[in-house]
Amino acid sequence: MSKKIWIVLQQREGKLHRMSREAIAAGQQLASALGGTASAVLLSSDGAVAGDVLAYQLDEVLTASDAALADYTPGGYVGALGPAIGAEAPDYVLFPHTYQSVDYVPRLAQETGAALVPEAVSFEVSGEEVIWKRPVLTGKLQARVRVKGGGTVLATIQSGAFPADSAAAGSTQARSLTVGELVVDREILGVEQAGEDEVDLTKADIIVGVGRGVGGPEKLGPVEELARLIGGDIGASRPVIDNGWLPRDRQIGSSGQTVAPKLYLAVGISGAIQHQVGMKGSSCVVAINKDKTAPIFNIAKYGVIGDLHEIVPAINEVLAESQD
Amino acid sequence: MRIAVCIKQVPDVEERLEIADDGKWLDENEMKFVINESDQYALEEGLALAEKTGGEVVVLSLGPDRVQDALRKALALGASRAVHLADDAFDGGDAHATARALAAAIGREEFDLVLTGAQSDDAGYGSTGSMVAGMLGWPHAWLVMGFEVEDGGGSAKVTREMESGMNELFRVALPAVIEVQAGLNHPRYASLKGIMQAKRKPIDRPAPADLGLTGEDVGAAGSRLEILDVAFPESGAGAQLIEGDPAVAARTLIEKLRTEARVL
Numbered sequence: 001m002s003k004k005i006w007i008v009l010q011q012r013e014g015k016l017h018r019m020s021r022e023a024i025a026a027g028q029q030l031a032s033a034l035g036g037t038a039s040a041v042l043l044s045s046d047g048a049v050a051g052d053v054l055a056y057q058l059d060e061v062l063t064a065s066d067a068a069l070a071d072y073t074p075g076g077y078v079g080a081l082g083p084a085i086g087a088e089a090p091d092y093v094l095f096p097h098t099y100q101s102v103d104y105v106p107r108l109a110q111e112t113g114a115a116l117v118p119e120a121v122s123f124e125v126s127g128e129e130v131i132w133k134r135p136v137l138t139g140k141l142q143a144r145v146r147v148k149g150g151g152t153v154l155a156t157i158q159s160g161a162f163p164a165d166s167a168a169a170g171s172t173q174a175r176s177l178t179v180g181e182l183v184v185d186r187e188i189l190g191v192e193q194a195g196e197d198e199v200d201l202t203k204a205d206i207i208v209g210v211g212r213g214v215g216g217p218e219k220l221g222p223v224e225e226l227a228r229l230i231g232g233d234i235g236a237s238r239p240v241i242d243n244g245w246l247p248r249d250r251q252i253g254s255s256g257q258t259v260a261p262k263l264y265l266a267v268g269i270s271g272a273i274q275h276q277v278g279m280k281g282s283s284c285v286v287a288i289n290k291d292k293t294a295p296i297f298n299i300a301k302y303g304v305i306g307d308l309h310e311i312v313p314a315i316n317e318v319l320a321e322s323q324d
Numbered sequence: 325m326r327i328a329v330c331i332k333q334v335p336d337v338e339e340r341l342e343i344a345d346d347g348k349w350l351d352e353n354e355m356k357f358v359i360n361e362s363d364q365y366a367l368e369e370g371l372a373l374a375e376k377t378g379g380e381v382v383v384l385s386l387g388p389d390r391v392q393d394a395l396r397k398a399l400a401l402g403a404s405r406a407v408h409l410a411d412d413a414f415d416g417g418d419a420h421a422t423a424r425a426l427a428a429a430i431g432r433e434e435f436d437l438v439l440t441g442a443q444s445d446d447a448g449y450g451s452t453g454s455m456v457a458g459m460l461g462w463p464h465a466w467l468v469m470g471f472e473v474e475d476g477g478g479s480a481k482v483t484r485e486m487e488s489g490m491n492e493l494f495r496v497a498l499p500a501v502i503e504v505q506a507g508l509n510h511p512r513y514a515s516l517k518g519i520m521q522a523k524r525k526p527i528d529r530p531a532p533a534d535l536g537l538t539g540e541d542v543g544a545a546g547s548r549l550e551i552l553d554v555a556f557p558e559s560g561a562g563a564q565l566i567e568g569d570p571a572v573a574a575r576t577l578i579e580k581l582r583t584e585a586r587v588l
Contacts, residue, residue, distance in 0.1 A: 098487060099466075099487055102466060102467070103467065104454075106458075107464065109420070110420070110423070110454070115420075116420075116449075116451060118449050118451055134448075135557075136446060136554060137341060138448065141341065142556075142557050143554045144551070146549075146550050147549060148547065149548055185463040185496065185497075186494040186495065187494055187495040187496075188492075189481070189495060190493050191492055193490060206587075238506075239506075242507035262587050297565070300563045301564065302566060303563045303564070303565045303566065304574075314575075317571070318575050319578065
């Protein structure tokens with residue numbers, strides 16, 4: 001039996017979210033591995049099809065439109081998608097693993113009785129079965145998981161796992177889904193800037209990223225010296241910010257800034273996936289960490305294994321020599 | 325307000341991780357356990373709100389006997405009592421199965437609000453709290469950076485994190501499940517008095533049947549996901565590792581950055 005795969009795309013004001021294209025790539029690959037078809041699903045107030053979605057190789061573009069879908073709410077999205085999944089019984093429904101998807105997809109799974117694979121980074125198909133890989137223990141390990149029981153499987157696709165430019169082009173047609181009465185469960189009040197974005201790290205050539213391994217704000221001195229000597233800016237992973245060691249405008253990662261310097265020095269950063277999505281576009285990543293199993297080494301070009309409190313001052317000495 | 329806070333005890337991910345012989349999970353014998361980071365912030369949020377409104381916090385957790393340490397800690401911080409889903413039948417559950425047990429335990433009482441962390445630092449599903457809300461028929465909000473209770477406890481104004489440094493503001497009706505992101509407050513420390521008082525606070529240990537559930541509804545039996553194995557991510561294809569004496573390693577690194585990568 002041909003498998004039916006849906007990819008629910010995320011858009012805002014008619015613009016497709018970057019990770020939606022990665023989800024299309026994932027859906028196309030799953031369809032070809034299983035022998036099936038991939039269709040995109042778009043939710044909106046007016047049924048408009050964002051940008052170039054019709055120019056992908058897809059079976060159909062399914063649109064669900066209702067005035068209540070003008071703003072995202074979990075009630076509206078679950079109310080629109082749940083009955084559609086029930087009526088058309090897709091085998092797999094993929095979503096970009098965005099903060100919006102993670103907000104409502106668990107609820108959709110609970111409501112429809114579908115299984116949920118959160119934060120998939122890859123899959124392998126053996127026969128009819130799909131084995132998913134997803135990070136656990138903040139990305140320090142990866143688990144291979146399978147779904148028990150039948151019915152629809154929902155999966156959210158982590159950023160960077162399926163390159164957007166690997167999505168195949170083609171042409172397809174739109175079809176509208178029937179949408180019943182929607183119950184909006186949030187009164188939307190607006191959107192605001194999370195913090196004053198004083199520091200713009202996105203244009204930096206060199207960034208020294210500070211992680212929890214540094215140990216405390218009183219130990220930042222040598223790292224700041226390193227940034228000065230090497231001509232870079234200081235950035236940080238989320239735990240450093242949450243602990244108040246550095247201000248929030250230094251945060252790099254999924255809830256901070258996305259950077260792509262030519263050199264990124266990750267100092268005491270283990271490399272949780274949320275951090276990696278914010279810096280993996282760097283041309284050259286150097287990781288300094290005492291734990292050689294830290295995931296940051298997987299995306300590093302150079303890894304120095306050892307105590308950063310010894311290595312950073314040693315690097316500073318080498319850099320200072322050439323400045324004399 | 326009567327507030328339920330769901331916490332999870334997780335391995336300390338800052339420690340060295342050892343995979344168990346069967347390859348399915350960590351070797352827990354060697355691990356140190358802590359209260360999941362975002363759950364610590366949920367607990368602080370609940371305790372502060374209970375103090376402000378003259379209410380109480382009931383803390384719930386699912387897991388084996390070791391979880392008692394986490395519950396005692398929560399009681400020492402100010403929760404008035406605890407519910408420990410410790411029965412073996414609850415073990416090994418995914419988000420669905422764990423949510424079913426928690427929702428049933430919460431549903432036995434009247435709560436105005438349920439708080440929990442947005443994601444666990446071990447399984448990392450980020451789904452359990454939202455599923456609990458669905459089972460209770462309540463609204464929820466995931467990745468919450470702050471909230472204010474309004475309207476005499478009838479609703480809450482919520483600030484939720486979005487990507488790229490933006491927050492979304494909205495109002496939900498209470499009761500609701502609010503799943504908080506780490507960093508939204510400053511968790512308190514336990515006082516000596518609190519630690520002493522915690523020893524006398526009750527910990528209820530209901531079995532599935534006490535919650536109107538069977539062993540098939542919860543734990544591994546009630547789960548849709550099965551972990552086949554865990555592994556360290558494949559070691560970096562291109563990473564050149566530099567080990568040894570720090571002074572030599574530093575010189576080697578800078579040399580490579582200058583002549584090989586040419587980024588300096």
